[in-house]
Amino acid sequence: MIISVVGAGIIGLTTALTLADRGHTVTVHDPEPASGASHHAGGMLAPTAEVVYKQDPLFPLMRASAEWYPDLIALTAKYTDLPTGYRTDGTLVVARDTADKTHLEELREYQSRHGMEVDKLTVRQARKLEPALSPALAGAVAIGGDHQVQPRLFTRALIDACRSAGVTFTTSRIESLDQLNKADQVVVANGLGASQLVAGLDLRPVYGDVLHVRVPQHQYPLLTRVVRGFVEDRPVYLIPREDGTLTIGASTREDGRDQPQVQGIHQLMRDAIELVPALEECDFIEATAGARPGTPDDLPYLGRIDDRTVVSTGYFRHGILLAALGARCGAELVDRQTPAIDLSACDPRRHS
Numbered sequence: 001m002i003i004s005v006v007g008a009g010i011i012g013l014t015t016a017l018t019l020a021d022r023g024h025t026v027t028v029h030d031p032e033p034a035s036g037a038s039h040h041a042g043g044m045l046a047p048t049a050e051v052v053y054k055q056d057p058l059f060p061l062m063r064a065s066a067e068w069y070p071d072l073i074a075l076t077a078k079y080t081d082l083p084t085g086y087r088t089d090g091t092l093v094v095a096r097d098t099a100d101k102t103h104l105e106e107l108r109e110y111q112s113r114h115g116m117e118v119d120k121l122t123v124r125q126a127r128k129l130e131p132a133l134s135p136a137l138a139g140a141v142a143i144g145g146d147h148q149v150q151p152r153l154f155t156r157a158l159i160d161a162c163r164s165a166g167v168t169f170t171t172s173r174i175e176s177l178d179q180l181n182k183a184d185q186v187v188v189a190n191g192l193g194a195s196q197l198v199a200g201l202d203l204r205p206v207y208g209d210v211l212h213v214r215v216p217q218h219q220y221p222l223l224t225r226v227v228r229g230f231v232e233d234r235p236v237y238l239i240p241r242e243d244g245t246l247t248i249g250a251s252t253r254e255d256g257r258d259q260p261q262v263q264g265i266h267q268l269m270r271d272a273i274e275l276v277p278a279l280e281e282c283d284f285i286e287a288t289a290g291a292r293p294g295t296p297d298d299l300p301y302l303g304r305i306d307d308r309t310v311v312s313t314g315y316f317r318h319g320i321l322l323a324a325l326g327a328r329c330g331a332e333l334v335d336r337q338t339p340a341i342d343l344s345a346c347d348p349r350r351h352s
């Protein structure tokens with residue numbers, strides 16, 4: 001089949017690669033590949049630590065996608081030698097003060113009730129794993145199943161893999177799906193831009209500020225696994241990369257401002273230093289802000305809307321994690337197979 005994919009973010013790229021691997025002729029259209037949310041994301045694959053209360057329909061999707069991630073990484077490696085930053089060292093979640101510890105405890109109970117594996121640690125045990133953690137912490141848990149990729153590396157690798165698998169890229173901005181009338185099937189995967197192509201999608205930008213620092217050689221590696229924390233109830237995360245950098249994120253704001261905000265950056269920096277004091281000695285590299293493609297119920301839009309069109313967007317906070325699911329189920333929908341997981345909660349028409 002001849003297939004057009006609109007958008008070369010993580011969702012469009014992983015879907016295009018999966019479709020090309022299934023033997024289809026695939027073209028991806030994007031004036032600026034990998035420039036959207038996927039460029040700014042932290043890259044945590046965190047079906048447990050990222051749990052949000054009362055979002056139960058999302059949990060099985062996150063869990064399935066985490067299970068399928070090794071297959072997605074293997075598929076990428078089948079077509080490229082470029083690195084993805086995929087690491088399976090696990091995640092620590094720490095609490096700064098006693099109120100944060102109560103929050104962590106409540107979250108752990110909720111996670112355990114939903115069958116997720118979370119191990120309680122003493123602060124001493126946590127500091128044995130990560131000596132750079134502050135001794136002033138109030139509590140910690142370990143989540144072995146929460147992993148990470150480095151999104152900028154991963155999207156670069158995916159573009160290379162797509163090319164090796166025979167995918168063609170154009171720099172066309174798609175203004176209407178009629179432009180793609182030569183395609184048998186179209187996958188709409190252009191993040192926030194999808195609402196301009198498909199009526200009834202209710203997408204909004206949820207901005208997040210992110211920081212990048214470099215760990216000086218004498219301190220490397222400052223951390224060896226993802227550290228998430230609560231500081232006066234504010235969430236913050238630190239993601240160590242193999243290239244010696246650390247990503248610190250992320251704020252959440254819906255103020256329509258697409259540049260990193262001083263307040264958000266200041267807060268992130270202060271909270272991260274509370275958890276890992278030696279961060280003060282790192283080199284500052286970059287502050288960025290990205291827009292998560294949010295939906296009213298925080299669930300993606302993933303489904304077929306007519307004979308020719310599959311929609312795959314609205315992945316909000318979890319698009320890097322959910323890419324394994326989006327790619328696999330998106331390809332199954334294009335091929336008119338029953339998706340490997342129940343997608344009824346993701347119906348793209350549910351808000352029209």
Ligand SMILES: Cc1cc2nc3c(=O)[nH]c(=O)nc-3n(C[C@H](O)[C@H](O)[C@H](O)COP(=O)(O)OP(=O)(O)OC[C@H]3O[C@@H](n4cnc5c(N)ncnc54)[C@H](O)[C@@H]3O)c2cc1C
Nearest residue numbers: 009011036037038043044174191193208290318319320321
């Ligand atoms: C600060 C921040 C931190 C995050 N951290 C994480 C995390 O740790 N883990 C996680 O799982 N998720 C995380 N996310 C969420 C994740 O980044 C998104 O859910 C995911 O990147 C969405 O991918 P996408 O491919 O749907 O959209 P995008 O990455 O936004 O890609 C859309 C693409 O479509 C193109 N496009 C737009 N309009 C058109 C058009 N008309 N024609 C052609 N092309 C078009 C754009 O140029 C862009 O390249 C984070 C997001 C942010 C902002």
